[in-house]
Amino acid sequence: MGKVHNLDDETEFRDIGIIDANDVETIFKHYSSPLTTNGKTLIEEAIRGKINPALLVAIIQKECSYGVKANNKSLDERNIANPFSIHFRTKDQLEEGEQPKDMLRPSKGVLPTFRQSASAAVNTLDHWKSKGNGALPFSAVAAYYSEKPDIWKKDVMQYYLHILFLLKKK
Secondary structure, three states, rough: OOOOOOOOOOOHOOOOOOOOOOHHHHHHHHOOOHHHHHHHHHHHHHHOOOOOOOHOOOHHHHHHHHHHHHHOOOHHHHHHOOOOOOOOOOHOOOOOOOOOOOOOOEOOEEEEOOHHHHHHHHHHHHHHHHHHOOOHHHHHHHHHHHOOHHHHHHHHHHHHHHHHOOOOOO
16 A cells, blocks of 8 residues: 555645656656646745645646646636746736736736746745644645635645656655
């Protein structure tokens, strides 16, 4: 029987060595993702913020289907440029003519780089985790990340386990 994985365990939530850049790129290639060349950047940001990189990859799967439009017809350039769906702005910061989805942009008409999106995701996860008032790390993040935290948490955990399975790290 393999290890029981639990992202509500602080050690696993912060396990920056669980996968490496080659593993990230293997997963992206497996799904024919346009994000394939970003493995090193994702790992660098995960290490900087001490956030499990496999969790970050699972969030990308949940939020934008690895940027593969065939998997999610509603994807557009904002989702692919910002695969973590991190909001850089609030609704009241949007300019005239912008839609709520434009909160995924750092400013009007500007798409973030993958590094900006990954950095913002790591900072956001760490911030939301600390806002949990003693809640378990992954549960605290889910509560802030989604309007339906139980579903979001279940989906991301399922993707996380599948990533580890594909990489034979289970």
